[in-house]
Amino acid sequence: MKIFINPGHAPNGQPDPGACNPYTGLQESEVAFCVGEKTVDYLNAVGIDTECLQSDSLAEICSKANSSEADLFISIHCNSAGTAAANGTETWACAGSAAGRQLAQCINDQIVDALDTTDRGVKIATPGINGLYVLSNTDMPAVLVELAFISNAEDVVLLTEQQDEFARAIARGVTDYFN
Ligand SMILES: [Zn+2]
Secondary structure (H helix, E strand, O other): OEEEEEEOOOHHHOOOOOOEOOOOOOEHHHHHHHHHHHHHHHHHHOOOEEEEOOOOOHHHHHHHHHOOOOOEEEEEEEEOOOOOOOOOEEEEEEOOOHHHHHHHHHHHHHHHHHHOOOEEEEEEEOOOOOOOHHHHOOOOOEEEEEEEEOOOHHHHHHHHHOHHHHHHHHHHHHHHHHO
16 A cells, blocks of 8 residues: 655745745645655554655656555645635545545545534546646546645644644545545
């Protein structure tokens, strides 16, 4: 069993930090990196192999994932919106992938349970309409999890202080999926 973990955006935020909280300065790339590293630790602790890559190149991410022989692909992001009130957790899967949808549901449920975030549910990305590159271009069941909103005053506290809980929840979602 092997899981490919992709913390979203560029290492150290260079050149792309993803979304940022305008008040605390917290960067999405940093949250994704820390949660990704911790998720690797929790998966390894239960005997699941991992490969982890944060890269500014989506093509590199997909080609490394596709040659990794990983069983599942998980990309980790934070959401952001112009309206500060938007909050909660959502997880994306690619249209047509029942396995991806199932994995997304397992991870989303675990995060909402553990962090008590608003459940925005599983979302479906349809290539050509609202497709997501890493979901459309990976060969295995793949999900993109938006942990919470970095632009929301309450969610950003969770993203700052509860990274370990997010990671634990993702790992539990993976084991739920296999069970
Ligand atoms: Zn992102």
